[in-house]
Amino acid sequence: MRITRRSTSAACLAAAAAILAATFTLAPPSTAASPSPVAVSARPAVSSNVKLDGNRIILGDAAATIGAAEIKQRSGLAELAPVRFGSPTSAVIVGYTSGAPAGSSAEVDVRAWSNDRWSEWTAVASGTPTALPAASDQVQLRIIVLAPPTGAKPWVGDVTVQPTDKAAAPRMTIQAAPLTSHVYATREGLVGGTTANGHVIASRDHFVALPSRRGLSGNGSGTYSVKVCTATRCAFEPVWDVGPWNTKDDYWNPSSTREMWTDLPQGKPEAQAAYQNGYNGGKDQFGRTVANPAGIDLADGVFWDALKLADNGWVDVTYLWTGDGGRGTVSISSGYLNVRNAPNSTGAVVGMAGKSAQVTVECQTTGESVTGSQGTSNVWLRVNAGMYVAKAWVNAGTFGTC
Template identity: 85%
Template sequence: MRITRTAQLAACLVATAAIFTAALPSNAEPTNPVAVAAQPVAGSSNVKVDGSRIILGDAPAAFGSTKIKQRSGLAELSPVHFAVPTSAVVVGYTTGTPDGSSAEVDVRSWLNDRWSEWTAAAAGTPTALAGASDQVQVRIIVSAPPTGANPWVGDVTVQPTDKAAAPRMSVQAAPLKSHVFATREGLVGGTTANGHVIVSRDHFVALPSRRGLSGSGSGTYSVKVCTASRCAFEPVWDVGPWNTKDDYWNPSATREMWKDLAQGKPEAQAAYQNGYNGGKDEFGRTVANPAGIDLADGVFWDALKLADNGFVDVTYLWTGDGGRGTVSISSGYLNVRNAPNSTGAVVGMAGKSAQVTVECQTTGESVTGSQGTSNVWLRVNAGMYVAKAWISAASFATC
């Protein structure tokens, strides 16, 4: 049979279209979900591995910022890479939660060179990401009463899907800034929600939702806390005060709970000032102050020079774009000064691993630090500078 030139061309076009279509990015669910190895990475705490299961570890119960005594463990698993971006995923897993224990599985995505917030992922149900991404990570949180149960999560898988609702709110042009009541956490010797053991004059903060909880030793989620004259840059290492599902920095529609409250207003503040929720927190306790953030002692006394609990301005750095750097020190804090030299007055502090905002850079005193020797200083707030020798960061425009 003779094949005409037209038929040959048509067949070629069909074959080409089939190849091209196969190469197109797609959110269609793959035949086989990607198995996630039960191997906790850096940032994990108080968990152990048994085959494909992550199990609560053996550390004793300790008070956290919520003042509720429990045993808890956190495991961040290795990120999963997809061939093409997806706007939603289905996370599969099994759990065991005996005797009043609990297990939570969260997922986050890599967007614009940074991690999004964590979002709870129900097993086998599509979970929307903050935006289309080709890299996601799973986190497991297991909690139990002071004695007894050892909850676990196992057989974790992840697969892209196109069946989720609209994506969660993605990163904004500018991070949210809120005027909230701050309290001193104290609790030296206690253990935070990410497994950090609190030391004297410590540097970290607590916020009332795990969505913005950094892993142990990490500053992925950091805040800038300011009074009229001083600022502190600190990692979020604990959950509280009062609530554990009050991500009040998010738009009302995407908050975990209390969706009828305005963005930026903590539930505890509404309960204390306006009798919201009968004046109680999510655990039914009567709210005794309007706190929306807890400050470790070093932040409270040394960085901000606070003498009592009170209102401060808090910027939730991961919620927006802008220049960033990471404090690269082995312990303690970095002084923030009012001039680009080591004789400038101390007007704040930045804790280990915290992110700092960077407005611009200028030339000042030469300093030797973890990043080498440099005479570059970074302006992190109006009239506030840190030496770039101690900050892991790119170059920025000149002030």
């Protein structure tokens, strides 16, 4: 079951991004001993259903959800240009003005660049110190605006950010290994609809939805990716939508740092607890009776083709951004990359990796020579036990030999 869906066209999204990009420039970061607020560019690195209104980013005109869910919203997203400081900081103060008419909301999130990756998004309150997951000299801000099907136009403007030493310890730490949990998967479908990050859903598409925007990748990005496995097959896919059931259930995080449901154990979705144990009266965050224990939605190409599922069912999901380990990024223009049981193109297909998805890399070996986006190479990467992808199609470093 879905919660949010928009039906704007890709052309409208591109036009909105072009208008914003042509209007703003990035103010230089402060390097003074006592840092002053840095004016953040309103030029979005990624945008979906937002537009410029003076010095504000405001919700666009795309229609509300097209799904059968009872909760219907209009949604807009803008990832602003990253800001670099003169030295690392463990916390920031974000300033902004906002307007959220009745029934709507306007949220600003921050993330930090550390250990060659972006941290998860964290909501901020204007003027209040926010701890970063790790010390960093580069941060990025994101604006989320939500409203009922008609009427309200929430907005955010006058965004600034500055380093500070007044916040508590970092909100969370990266684990030695990313979390894996056993959760119930449902098929998303909704071909022709638009995901929470602005992606227009295609037939046999490759992405997943998780019930929190903290791990939502920008359109076309695989910053937040998952490995989804059955007993015999695995899929590597970017997180491009929000759902099922909840929108503030980052159940992959430790209980102490979850957005909601902090009394549930790490790795257990609220919908699963509601369905199986009557948690929260058997209802989701919107008060709806939970009809299945789903903790992840799979696009059709993941559900039918990559995992060969015939019906909703239980899978093992690894949330790759939650831990360390070897990584590569699938570099294809569309579709998917086959995962094979041997380092050659005649090996049986035992899974798939979607466009821009991150893949885990255990080691590398030599096999059939392949020509792809990364050149010609006979190197193959082992991404799971008995599973390989050609490095010619993966942007990755060098790894130990299998």
